[in-house]
Amino acid sequence: MHRLYHAPLSPFCRKVRLVMAEKKVEVELVEEKYWLKDPDFLRRNPAGKVPVLRSDGLTIAESQAICEYFEETVPTPALMPSDPAARAEVRRLIGWFDDTFHNEVTSKLLYERVNKKLTGEGYPDSKNVKAGATRIKYHLDYMAWLLDQRRWLAGDVMTMADFAAAAHLSALDYISDVDWNRSSNVKDWYAKIKSRPAFRTLLADQVPGFPQPAHYADLDF
Amino acid sequence: MHRLYHAPLSPFCRKVRLVMAEKKVEVELVEEKYWLKDPDFLRRNPAGKVPVLRSDGLTIAESQAICEYFEETVPTPALMPSDPAARAEVRRLIGWFDDTFHNEVTSKLLYERVNKKLTGEGYPDSKNVKAGATRIKYHLDYMAWLLDQRRWLAGDVMTMADFAAAAHLSALDYISDVDWNRSSNVKDWYAKIKSRPAFRTLLADQVPGFPQPAHYADLDF
Numbered sequence: 120m121h122r123l124y125h126a127p128l129s130p131f132c133r134k135v136r137l138v139m140a141e142k143k144v145e146v147e148l149v150e151e152k153y154w155l156k157d158p159d160f161l162r163r164n165p166a167g168k169v170p171v172l173r174s175d176g177l178t179i180a181e182s183q184a185i186c187e188y189f190e191e192t193v194p195t196p197a198l199m200p201s202d203p204a205a206r207a208e209v210r211r212l213i214g215w216f217d218d219t220f221h222n223e224v225t226s227k228l229l230y231e232r233v234n235k236k237l238t239g240e241g242y243p244d245s246k247n248v249k250a251g252a253t254r255i256k257y258h259l260d261y262m263a264w265l266l267d268q269r270r271w272l273a274g275d276v277m278t279m280a281d282f283a284a285a286a287h288l289s290a291l292d293y294i295s296d297v298d299w300n301r302s303s304n305v306k307d308w309y310a311k312i313k314s315r316p317a318f319r320t321l322l323a324d325q326v327p328g329f330p331q332p333a334h335y336a337d338l339d340f
Numbered sequence: 341m342h343r344l345y346h347a348p349l350s351p352f353c354r355k356v357r358l359v360m361a362e363k364k365v366e367v368e369l370v371e372e373k374y375w376l377k378d379p380d381f382l383r384r385n386p387a388g389k390v391p392v393l394r395s396d397g398l399t400i401a402e403s404q405a406i407c408e409y410f411e412e413t414v415p416t417p418a419l420m421p422s423d424p425a426a427r428a429e430v431r432r433l434i435g436w437f438d439d440t441f442h443n444e445v446t447s448k449l450l451y452e453r454v455n456k457k458l459t460g461e462g463y464p465d466s467k468n469v470k471a472g473a474t475r476i477k478y479h480l481d482y483m484a485w486l487l488d489q490r491r492w493l494a495g496d497v498m499t500m501a502d503f504a505a506a507a508h509l510s511a512l513d514y515i516s517d518v519d520w521n522r523s524s525n526v527k528d529w530y531a532k533i534k535s536r537p538a539f540r541t542l543l544a545d546q547v548p549g550f551p552q553p554a555h556y557a558d559l560d561f
Contacts, residue, residue, distance in 0.1 A: 188431075214401070
């Protein structure tokens with residue numbers, strides 16, 4: 120049995136949850152208040168971050184290490200193409216969302232509005248929120264440009280890159296920070312991915328103090 | 341022919357350079373002043389970051405995407421074990437250095453002391469430098485603890501995780517920010533990796549305005 124220590128709105132945990140659900144890997148989700156630095160948790164991951172996977176004596180931290188592990192051990196359905204250059208494009212885009220998008224958007228909007236309140240770090244810094252709100256437009260436009268040439272973000276098949284992107288956008292959508300009217304390409308892509316059975320776990324999330332907005336779980340948003 | 345757009349002290353570029361050199365992949369290094377946001381460079385990588393690999397019409401950005409690409413296309417010598425759990429440990433440690441160590445140490449020391457000057461962003465913030473100097477001790481102790489149980493960071497064979505760690509530490513060593521006397525385990529590990537032929541490319545680096553200290557290229561440091 121797999122156990123995943125996670126936080127509901129963490130985009131890194133959401134990426135792992137989507138990959139596991141798509142591959143039909145059963146998982147017990149354990150919410151971890153990682154900021155309290157529980158010694159048991161720190162023993163599992165001295166970096167003090169979620170997600171952390173535990174299964175039969177094996178412990179894996181770092182979201183991409185977990186995703187690649189499941190791609191190698193549960194190869195069907197494949198969430199990466201077999202061609203090395205195409206795999207590189209998938210991993211480039213995962214890096215794009217988990218690093219660039221994360222630094223410019225997720226950390227500026229989600230972490231300011233939600234994480235600071237949950238962890239007791241105080242109020243959102245309006246300068247950061249403004250920067251994130253500006254920058255997400257550029258990223259949505261970049262996605263629209265990619266989706267103009269491709270059916271999915273990394274090419275003509277759905278991959279882990281789509282899950283990485285949807286993990287960030289779904290967390291931001293929980294706090295109504297995504298303007299779905301900016302690009303019909305991006306909206307159509309999100310509608311396709313949101314309607315997958317694997318997505319249901321994310322749509323059921325509830326975060327105390329942050330009620331789920333009506334459109335969040337609506338497949339016809 | 342492969343061309344790598346890079347910056348000499350970037351730990352992400354250094355990791356790629358080590359992987360390519362260890363696999364004896366010839367590469368033309370092109371120094372990229374990425375902060376000037378040259379339009380040609382931004383076309384290659386809209387994220388505006390180094391490293392970027394170009395080879396025969398193929399463009400790959402994101403250091404881990406490039407490293408995994410070479411692991412898949414030039415499998416010998418292997419820089420990852422074949423067992424999925426062992427591969428996960430390699431990738432966890434790469435995440436450890438490229439994310440946690442990077443945020444807590446590299447960005448606080450190297451970027452404050454060197455990058456800010458190169459990019460004209462001003463003077464080092466002494467609060468950050470102090471935080472980085474404190475935090476690197478914890479990381480060296482964590483490495484010492486790992487190397488107490490293992491010959492190399494991720495297990496009994498040398499892997500990409502060792503290169504990720506050495507990439508960060510070598511860049512910090514260029515500005516004399518690593519206390520090699522803190523742990524004999526870590527010093528012995530670095531001596532082993534530093535003496536590999538693949539490391540020579542890093543030891544030859546020169547950064548204008550930051551003269552190479554004598555111990556940096558000395559194998560008997």
